[in-house]
Amino acid sequence: MLSENNILSIFPISLIVFFSLLILILEVFQNQKRRNYSGYISLIALIITSIFTFFLWNKKFSYFDKSLILDNFALLFFFLFYISLALIILLSLKYIELQNMNYGEYFSLLLLSLAGMMIVVSSNDILVILLGLEVFSLANYVLAGLKLGDLMSSESAIKYFLLGALASAFLIYGIAFLYGVSDSTKIDKIVYSFSSNNNLLVLIGFGLFLIGMSFKIALVPFHVWTPDVYQGAPTPITALFSVAPKATGFAVLIRIFDDLWPGRISENVIFWSLWVIAVLTMIVGNLVALRQRNIKRILAYSSIAHAGYMLIALLVKDYKSLLFYLVIYLFMNIGAFAVVAGMSKRRGEYLDLEEYSGIGFKYPWLGATLSVFLISLAGFPPTAGFLAKFYIFSSAVRNNLIGLTIIGVLCSLISVFYYLRIIIYMYMKPEIPGVKVEVENPPLFLVLFICLLGVVQLGIFPGNVLYFINQAISSLNTF
C-alpha cells in the first residue's frame, strides 16, 4: 500500500506554507482599513487543503526516505488541526479588531504554526519531529506576544520562548543520546534498540526526550509556563495553545509508544515514571485551579489536568480513547475559550471571575454555551466530555490500573468544583454594572454553534468519529 517518495505527501504542508507566505506578501499591498480579508484567505487555505487532504485518506504516502509518512493517523491529526485552526481564525476576526492587533502576521503565523504541527505528526524521524516542533514553537512564541503594548502579552511571549528553548535543548540532548546508541534517527529503529539493549544510555536519552515533550504537552512538573503564557497570550491563541501542542505531543508519543512495550504493559521505569507524572498532573492541575480567580488561568490549569487524563490512555495503550478524548477536548476547550474571547470590549477583556457575575441572564447564549462546555469539561453525561472520560477510565480498569483510575475520578471530582464555580458566578450571582460585551460578533456564534454541536453530538452518537479513529489507528501498525 505504501507508495514511497510520492511528492503528494508534502503537498498539504507546502500548500499551507504557500498560503502563509501569500498572506504576508499581500499584507504589503493592503489597505490599512480593510485588512481582515487575510483572515478569510487563511480560511480558504484551510478549506482547500482539507479537501485535498480528504482525498489522501486511506492511501499511504511517504517521502524523504520515510521521514515523512502520510498515513491515516497523520491525516486524522491534520483534520484535528484544520478544525481547530478554522475555529480559531473565526474567533480571531472580531477579537483582532477589538484589541487593535495586526492582521497580516497574525494569520500568516497561524498557518506557519499549523505547517509545523503537520510536519511533527506525520514524521517518523525524531530529527524531523524536532524540526517541526521548532517551526510551530517559533510561530507560537511570536503569536503569544502579538498583543502590542500589552505587557502581559510580551511577558507571556518571553516566558514561552525561554522555557520552550530549554525544552528544545532537552529534546536535542535526548536525541543525541538516542542517536548515539541506535545509530539512527528513525523511531522504529530507536525503539528496537531500546527493547534489545535496555541500557542506561537509551533510558537517559528517552527520558530527556520525554521531558522535552512533556514541556510541550504541559505535564506536571514541566507545566510552570502554562498559566502565565495562557493568561498573557491573546485569547484565541490561548485556545490554540491549549489544544494543538498537546495533540501534537501526544501524536509523537503515540508513534513512539506504539512500538514500545509489545504485548502486555511491562513494568519498566518509563511506564512508572509516566504513571507518576499522570498522577501529579491530575492532582496539581486540578488542585491549583481551585484557587484561581482569572478565568484564563482556571482553564489553563484545567487543560493541564486534562493532559493527565489523556496520559492514562497512553499508559494503557488505548489510543482510540486518547484520540477520541483529543477530538472532544478540542471542541469543549475551544468552545470555552471562544466564550472567554467573546467576553471582550474594545481594548480589553473581561477575565476576572467577578466580571462573569450574572452574565448567564444578561447574555443568555454566551452563558448557556459556556455552561455546556464547562459541564462537558467536568465530565457530566450526556455531554461528550463524559464519554471521553468514560472510555479512558474503563480501559484503565480493564488493564488493572485501578489505583490510577480512582485517583483520576477523584481528581475529576475536584474539577467539578471549579467548573461549577464559574457557572455559579454566571447564574447565581447578581450582575456587576459596567460589564458591557461587544455582542455583534457573528463568527463567534458560528464557532459556539460548531463546538456545541461537537460536544453534544459526540456525547450521544460518536459513531462516525470513532470509525475514522479506528481507521487511523489501524494504519499505524501497517508499515
Add this chain to the structure above:
Amino acid sequence: MNFPILSFIIFFPLVGAFFLLFINREKENLIKSVALFVTLIIFIASLFLYFNFNSNLTQPQFKEYSKWLGYGINYYVGIDGISLFLVLLTTLLMPVTILFSWGSIKEKIKEYMIFMLMLETGILGVFLALNLFLFYVFWEAMLIPMYFLIGIWGGKRRIYATIKFVIYTMLGSFLMLVAIFVLYSVYYRATGVFSFDIFDYYNLILNPKLQTWLFLAFSLSFAIKVPIFPFHTWLPDAHVEAPTAGSVILAGVLLKMGIYGFLRFAFPLFPDALFKFMPILVILSIIGIIYGGLMALIQKDIKSLVAYSSVSHLGLIMLAILALKTEAVEGGIYQMINHGLSTGALFLIVGFLYDRAHTRMISDFGGVSKKMPIFSAFFIIVILSSIGFPGLNGFIGEFLCLIGIFKANKLWAILGTTTVILSVAYLLWMFQRVMQGPIKNERILKFKDLNLREIIVFVPILFLIFWLGIAPGTLLRKMDKSVDYLLKKVKKTEELFSSHQFLKKGEDNAFRK
C-alpha cells in the same frame, strides 16, 4: 407493542424543554402551560403503563432494546413492579410541582421550566434504564438541572447548598463508576462478551473479596442519595435552600433513587457482601431513624423539620428492605410512594406558608388555621398520612415494613417503631405551634386561604393518600412478582455462595452460572 412508550416517557420532557427554548421569555403563561401540558401528557402515558402492566411477569416489561455505542453500551429500558410505582410517583409529582410553581416562581420562568423538564427526563431515565451505562448517564445527568434549580431559585445559602449537594453526590457516583468498570471487565474476562446489561450481571458470581469492594462503592453512592446516617448532611441544606418544587422532587423522588439503587443493583449483584455488611447498614439505618426524628423535634424552621423527618422515614424504608422479607420489601416500596406523597405534600404546605409569610420559622406562626380553614384541613390529613394513621396510606406502608422487620429480627422492629412515635411528636407539635393557638402576628391576619389552583395542586395527592390507604392491594399485587424474583435472587446466591467459597480465590474465578 410497537409504540416505544418508555422512550416516549423518558424523552418527551426533553423535547418539551427544547421547544421551550424557542419561546419568547415574555410569554410566561405560554411557557408555564407548555410545561404543564408536557408533564400531564407524560402522566397520562404512565397511567397507560400502569393499566397495561402485566402483574404475572417477573421480568421487566415494555422492553426496548437497540444498539448504541457498541461494547455493551446499549439503549435498554424496561419497567418492572419495583420501578413502575416510582415512575408513576415521578410523573404525578411533576405536574403538581409545576402547577405549584405557577404562582410562586416569579422570575426566570423559562429557565426554571426547562430545568424542571430536564430533571424529569433524568429521573425517569434512572428508573427505567436496564443498562448500567444508561443508568449512570441518567443518574449523573439529573444532577445538572437540580444544581441549577437549587442554585438559582433557592434561598439565602443556596450556593453553598447546591455545591454541597453536587459534590457529595458525585463523590459517590464517581466511585460507583469505577466499580462499574471493574464489573464490566470482570464480566468480559469471565464470558468474553462486553456487556453493561443488568440482567447479564445478575448471572455473574463474583468472589466475596471483590464483592466487598464493589458493594462498598455502589453502597456509598446510594447511601449518600438515600441518605443513610453519616452521609445525610447535604440533605437538610439542600432541602432548606431549594425552591419548593425542588424540595418536593428531591424528597419525593430523588431520595428514592438511592433505595432503588440498593434494590436493583447492590443487593442482587453483591449478595455475599450484603450479608457481610448487613449489621453495619442496619445499625446506621436505626441511628438514622432515631437521629432524624430527634433532630426534627428541635428544628425551628418548618422546612428543615420536614427535611430531617425524611432522614428518619428513609431510615425505616432502608431497614425494611434490609430485612429481605417479602412483606418488608413491599412495605418499603409502598412506603417510598407514601413518603413521596406525604413529604411532597408537606413541602408544598411549607411552600404555601412561605409564599404568604416569607418566613419559615415556626415561632413566627400561630393560629393560621383560623384564617385558612381549607388549608388547615389539608395539612392535618397530610400529617396523619405521614405518621401512619390507620385508614390512610402511611399506615399500610409502615405496618408492612414493621411486620417484615419483626419477622427478620425483633430488636430491629422495636427500634424501628420509634419512627412512628417520633413522627407523631414532631409533626403534631409543629402543627399545634403553627396552625393553632392565638394568632401570633398581624401578617397572619392578611393570609388568604388556598385559591382554586392551589387546591387543584393538592387534590391528586389527597386522593392517593386515601386510595392507597383503603385499597393497597391494587399496588401490592403488581409488585409481588418482581419483589419475589429479587429476593429469590439474593437468597439463591447466598446458598450458592456457601459452596462456592471453597473454590480458589482471585478475581479470575468469576464465572457464569
